[in-house]
Amino acid sequence: MTTLPARRLRFAVSDSLVLTGRALAHAVRQPVPVLVGLLFPVLLVLMFGYLFGGAMTVPGGGDYREFLLPGMFAMTVAFGIEATYTAVASDTARGVTDRFRTLPMAPSAVVTGRAAADLLHSAAGLAVMLACGLAVGWQWRAGPARALAAVGLLLLLRFALIWVGIHLALVLRRPESVVALQILVWPVGFTSNAFVAPETMPGWLAAVAEWNPLSATVAACRELFGNPGWGGDSFAAQHAVALAVVWPVLLIAVFLPLSVRRWRHLGR
Template sequence: MSVAALSPRRLRWAVTDALVLTGRAVTHWTRQPVELLIGLLFPVLLVLMFGYLFGGAMAVPGGGDYREFLLPGMFGLTMAFGLEATYTAVATDTARGVTDRFRSLPMARSAVVAGRAGADLLYSAAGLAVILACGRLVGWQWRNGMAAAAAAVGLLLLLRFALIWVGIHLALVLRRPESVMVLQILVWPVGFTSNAFAAPETMPGWLAPVAQWNPLSATVAACRELFGNPGWGGDSFAAQHALALAVAWPALLIAVFLPLSVRRYRRLSR
């Protein structure tokens, strides 16, 4: 049988195996509902803190409602902060030998990492739905119609999907769940060194370009534009081409870290 004839079968095999492992993660969530609820409600806590505790001290560029300015930034941060959960799940399976058991089974090599990516994307979509509903309750709204709002949600999930592969790769490299602190040290500065809360133009000269070219900044700026919410604006290339960069950055991250994750998984010692 030719390779061309085998390829569709192998693809179906890989997709089926990935779906089975995605279902495994969903089953874990149903058996640990408290942990699931805490993860989903944490972004809501952030919205309430920033929206009500600090909102009175924030000035919206060009005027307008602060919560409409805040929420797209919170949506983007929620996508970034979920990286620790991805890392912990993969590193825990690796440390406990679960990954080695999967490697001994007749399944597609890519299924384990693809299944984890699919499960985490479902979890992220649920978290995004919760924070969107919370935003509506506190007065946020989109103003450019459903199509533009759906495009903004798509960009947020695209960023999350890209970051999932970053988390999977780092977990397969470090392999220790307790090393998640290293990841948190990276995620939080990257999350706040963006345009989510402050205009890059107000930052020190050396830091402003970092914030402008932050992938999170591109997604947040593009979402503000699509939702019709107030934003920082700016004359830089990154500010003027936020929509293009909101697609280009995640695509680049996926192109780099997806094959690296699959390769690293294949090379794990038994």
């Protein structure tokens, strides 16, 4: 006989899959935002790689585009938080979330379904970025296993940021507040090692950039892809792969339960 916790888990997974399908169906029916989200990072790669790349110097030598691409992969992951926020805030503002709360479904299904759909979108976007990188001359040089590990770290960071976006959307509830989110995301993204080495920054800003969770993922990906990196002898520089796991896990541990709890208490 199936135990009660097992039945609840089965129903929660089933409900989450249904709502994941709903989110994916919306993307198919409204492809323009998806296409824009895929093409914008490609435009940034072309701009930084070809317009500014000739003026950039990689510490220790190496091709700037190979230095840049892991950073652009991570930036694409970070900017995805805006799409997550907009989708959840729009459902909340239009009353869709309230409708879901009246249905006999698992309390976590709405947010987990959204998280699963956004992770699939991100995987597709990352595949586009990898293809773009290969087209402009980037390549991984440390073997396919380490390259897959790097992709896994990128998706782990995206999964963590999905939960941050869901929680913020459930707190603010207004789609137009995405502008305020952009004001936070863009400085965090650029205050990292994605485009330049922290050692080129002022001392205090370099310390902030080194300990930026995004920097940990970028540095770890450069190491795993075998691309040029900025090096450094700080703890953050020497343990980039470990921090690229620890930071996202901490974010998930904080914002996943907060998101589920916030969803349960909407309207109270």
